[in-house]
Amino acid sequence: MSNSHTTVIKPKKIFSFSSLSEVWEYRELLYFFTWRDLKVRYKQTAIGALWAIFQPFITMVVFSVFFGGLLKIPSDGVPYPIFVYTGLLFWQFFSSALSDTSNVLITNQAIITKVYFPRLILPLSSVMTKFIDFGIAAVILVGMMFYYNYTPHLVGLLIIPLLLIITFMVSTGLGLFLASINVKYRDVRYALPFFIQILMFVTPVIYPASIAGKYSWILALNPMMGVIQSARAALLGTTVLNWTLVSISLLATFILMLIGIYTFKKTERYFADII
Amino acid sequence: MKNSPIITVKNISKKYNINHQQGGYIALRDVITNIFKNPFTFLKTKTKEVLGIETKEEFWALKDINFEIMKGEVIGIVGRNGAGKSTLLKILSQITPPTTGEIRINGTVGSLLEVGTGFHPELTGRENIFLNGAILGMKKKDIVRKFDEIVKFADIEKFLDTPVKYYSSGMYVRLAFSVAAHMETDILIIDEVLAVGDAEFQKKCLGKMNEITKEEGRTILFVSHNMGSVKQLCNKTILLSNGKIIDFGETENITEKYLSLSKETTSEKWENKGNEFNNEYFKPEKFYISKEKDDSLWVNIETTINKLDESLTVGYALYSEDNTLLYWSYQTDSKESDWPELNIGNNKIKSKLPTEIFNSGIYKIELIASLYFKEWIISPNNINPTIFFNFSKKFNESKYWVQKRPGIITPNNQWKIIK
Structure with missing residues (x-):
């Protein structure tokens, strides 16, 4: 039995895929961390998990009144509430996952300095947690689609998983990068909320991407722009699905993900020393 | 093999x-x-x-460490504070990488550097068993299988569904140790965790660890300051000092060597070499033992204070030979009007040691200082000004009490006949 498992500890670990497969070995821990975060979050609250619905819902109502009703921001011909909710749904998944991932090493400092496990588990579990929130909040969207009588076409439904994967990867990639920096420079914690706010204004959450006109491909370098626009196209038929846009987003996502994993893996082993 | x-x-x-x-x-x-x-x-x-x-x-923190451990051995690691024990365990547990060298481990490793790592106060005992087990690397099915045993060992059946934030500290420690003790790894790395919990539970833990090694043939690495439990558990022991292995061999020899080593380095005086422990509220200058005419021993502290804080408490921690804490004492232990007044600049204070109850032996005194309930300036069990002194008890008038007695303290008690 003891022969089946040999560990070699050396000063420098070269990046290898075996360290990624180790994450799979520890998948139960991934489950437990996610379970813990979900379980703990709404302890001692009166309405519990309803908060996951409340936040995007109230935001949607307020935005609809001010941006849709008073400011009359165009919405590609669909009712503004459902237009903005689709955007918010993906945006909140992204932004909350990003900020949680960036801080996850700090919040779990006590565990990191005392126990070994693949550190990647922590950021992954925070994105998972937010993904479940997304699932809960998506119920509202389904309700709204019935209310406003929208039926998504088949290709539309098929592309949603792809968009979710992109969102998942963007927040993980960027999050891993920021989390690694955060270990040494706590500036991240202060800069991030501000950064996310700015990012929201350059992402077509409250306005349609079409107002950027022929320059929209520049905006597409921000993968969330591609995601939100495609989600609207797929579910609400606002525009035709723009595959170039999706491809650009996908490419940008891959680059972000690579940078994220590389930075994280490079600094991972020293977290316990400098955190 | x-x-x-x-x-x-x-x-x-x-x-x-x-x-x-x-x-x-x-x-x-x-x-x-x-x-x-x-x-x-x-x-x-x-x-x-x-x-x-x-x-x-x-x-x-460590320099050129070499050793080999065979399957089923229980190895103790001893050494003073800052000798590198914890760093060695952290490297073995893969929490931090070594700067040079290589370690090869043939088997699964479970490490317990702290009791209750990852316990979440909001979760119930039941939930924490699963969470903590998973963090320590146990599989869910193993936790399920061992669940009843864990609960029974921790003796918390009644509170299984209570959030652990409502647990007493004893219950908390019992549960945490119990989870860890049921890990089924080939190698178990344990850092000073038995220092917590009450005496009875410590005994139970030692028993459990004995059982683990004897019956299941597992390998254990065990760091402790308590020579008693090292002797009880370990067949071989590593002695570390200043990041190097001084000796590795039979526990009996090593623990003796460790104790004599601390005797050799006995120094009855500590002096600040310049900028050590620089703190505006309290900077220690000298720390030593003095003897007065009546043969009484006094702990002397000389300090520079640059900024006065009312909550400053200065004192010492006294340890016996096997590093058992005997007591803490502060200049603020009496009623406020009797406190020695500390002023900006140089201060000298002293405190009488209650030697009438001391047994013969080597005592360790650590200087400690803090801002009361705010922060430690110099914390105990850390790198701090430390002195040792060798105390030989003067036997009293009794014709029967003429040799050293067992026990940490040897008070001179009164005996009377009841009429």
Whole structure:
């Protein structure tokens, strides 16, 4: 039995895929961390998990009144509430996952300095947690689609998983990068909320991407722009699905993900020393 | 396969750079202000760093560690504070990488550097068993299988569904140790966890660990300050000092050597070499034992105070030979009007040692200081000014009490006949 498992500890670990497969070995821990975060979050609250619905819902109502009703921001011909909710749904998944991932090493400092496990588990579990929130909040969207009588076409439904994967990867990639920096420079914690706010204004959450006109491909370098626009196209038929846009987003996502994993893996082993 | 070692440690060294004194992380702002404040110094150090000339202030927590451990051995690791014990365990548990060298481990490793790592106060005992088990690397099905045993050992059946934030500290520790004790790894690494919990539970833990090794043939690495439990558990022991292995052999010999080593380095006086423990509220200058005419022993503390804080408490922690804490004493132990008044500048205070109850032996005294309930200035069990003194008890008038007695204290008690 003891022969089946040999560990070699050396000063420098070269990046290898075996360290990624180790994450799979520890998948139960991934489950437990996610379970813990979900379980703990709404302890001692009166309405519990309803908060996951409340936040995007109230935001949607307020935005609809001010941006849709008073400011009359165009919405590609669909009712503004459902237009903005689709955007918010993906945006909140992204932004909350990003900020949680960036801080996850700090919040779990006590565990990191005392126990070994693949550190990647922590950021992954925070994105998972937010993904479940997304699932809960998506119920509202389904309700709204019935209310406003929208039926998504088949290709539309098929592309949603792809968009979710992109969102998942963007927040993980960027999050891993920021989390690694955060270990040494706590500036991240202060800069991030501000950064996310700015990012929201350059992402077509409250306005349609079409107002950027022929320059929209520049905006597409921000993968969330591609995601939100495609989600609207797929579910609400606002525009035709723009595959170039999706491809650009996908490419940008891959680059972000690579940078994220590389930075994280490079600094991972020293977290316990400098955190 | 019996003869090949389960753990092989080759040339392990670990270096820390001590360049940021303010603790772990730095703010980018500090880096930037530093650049603008001292641009030349910054440039100079940077170029030196790039060229590799600059050697930062380095600290070798471990230096050239080599040893092999066979399957089923229980190895104790002893050494003074700061000898490198915890660093060694951290490297073996893969929490921090070594700077040089290589370790080969043939088997699964479970490490218990702290009791209750990852316990969440909001979760119930039941939930925490699963969470903590998973963090320690147990599989869910193993936790389920061992669940009843864990609960029984911890003796918390009634509170299984209560959030652990409502647990007493004893229950908390019992549950935490119980989870860890049921890990089924080939190798178990344990750091001083038995220092917590009450005496009865400590005994139970030692029993459990004995059982683990004897019946299941598991390998254990065990760090402790308590020579008693090391002797009870370990067949072989590693003695570390200043990051190096001084000796590795039979526990009995090593523990004796450890104790005599601390005797050799006995110093009855500590003096600040310049800027050690620099703190505006309290900077220790001298720390020593003095003897008065009546043969009484006094602990003397000389200090510089640059900023007065009402909550300053200065004192010492006294330990017996096997590093058992005997007591803490502070200058603020009496009623407030009797406290010695500390002023800005140099202060000398002293406190009488209650030697009438001391047994013969070597005692360790650590200087401790804090701002009451705010922060430690010099914390116990850390790197702090430490002195040792060898005390030989004068036997009293009794004709029967003429040799050293067992026990930590030997008070001279009154006996009377009841009429």
